[in-house]
Amino acid sequence: MVFPDEAAFQAYLQDVKEFLWQEIDPLVPQIEHDALIPFEQLRPKFRDHHLFDCLVPEAYGGLGLNTVQYAAVLKELAKIHGGIRAMLHVHNSSVHLIETGRPEQQARYLPAMATGDLLVCFGLTEPDSGSGLDSNCTAVRKGDAYILNGRKHLITNAREADLFAIFCFTSNPAQSPERQFSVLLVERGMPGFTITSMAHTMGCSGASHDLLTFDDIAVPVENVLGQEGMGPEQLLAFLEVSRVFIAVAALGTAERSLELSLAWAKQRVTFGKPIASRQAVQGYLAEMATDIYALRHMILDALRKYDAGQRIAAESSMCKLFGLEAVGRVTDKALLVHGGLGYLKSSRIEMLYRDARLNWLEEGTPTIHKLIIARALLQEEFETVGRDGELI
């Protein structure tokens, strides 16, 4: 075992925190100014501090953290910088997707993902249709390859990634007219594959979120992740837990906003008294802390269930939905506590406020999560009352 006991894991977490606060935090103003994360400069440091291999199983050279342990790392990343958090989140969540591959695919990709030599991203969202089963991306079998056509956009890490897990409809007209939802592994540099930069984002600056165009790309048949037609279950396998990770990011942003607000409220004096002594400001702080407390415990419950092998479809969407609403409220109030100075680009609250807004969109809008939760309730897949004699 990489971490034989809790003390060893805590020592690792402490190392990550020291690295992030001592070496990454000072880079944040420059990253924000340039809207660019210097990935090649950071790649060896991220490797040294095990930020690429948190979720890679030990058998493939990773730390093999459970999701509760990983959440502690991800939360710290969100406190420091949303762009770096988004970049590492997509890579780390993609581990769960690649794990749905055949054994030889796992053996080929997971060790390189663990070292960060192979950065992976996933492509679901499209400019010309809705996400997932509404996909317009098609791949038709011709000999030993699938000929892939279509477009994906807003794909995080597209600038840096080497491997692109693309959700699309595959078909083999020689055998059947039916289409199957599948994942194809597209490699950078395949003929017919172009990556076009998109505009800078509101927050989570410096990561790339680009347009992918597939123009008659011949993707070898062995690059089907797992088996043809596994797309729907692969989507569930990684999004179900990845959406809780978005809630974890929301928690990190919210916690940092509260920490800064508490410090500022004690420091800022108006009419001869710190604003922390005013009931109205105390109200903001109390509401922020209440949202954070609720979110933290929802996440813990969902991830503990996941680590115990349970399905968490409803819990995952509840965490994501509550998380995006909570971080919205918390960053609104943090801005109010900071007053006009909070609105300046020099203020971290200004950055956290913008970072939080990406949580609203990543891996599904609120509408989608309400649909998933309602479906689970109506199909009685989620218990709406606590078990007898237990609070939860």
Ligand SMILES: Cc1cc2nc3c(=O)[nH]c(=O)nc-3n(C[C@H](O)[C@H](O)[C@H](O)COP(=O)(O)OP(=O)(O)OC[C@H]3O[C@@H](n4cnc5c(N)ncnc54)[C@H](O)[C@@H]3O)c2cc1C
């Ligand atoms: C910075 C950034 C990074 C991203 N990274 C990735 C990535 O790495 N990979 C990836 O695949 N995607 C990525 N995305 C895309 C993101 O997941 C989507 O933007 C998000 O899921 C919303 O989809 P959409 O943009 O197509 O919005 P739309 O589908 O156009 O939705 C617009 C509005 O209409 C509503 N709506 C749409 N369809 C329906 C419906 N059927 N019923 C009711 N309401 C509906 C939505 O809820 C929303 O409010 C990223 C986005 C951003 C901004």
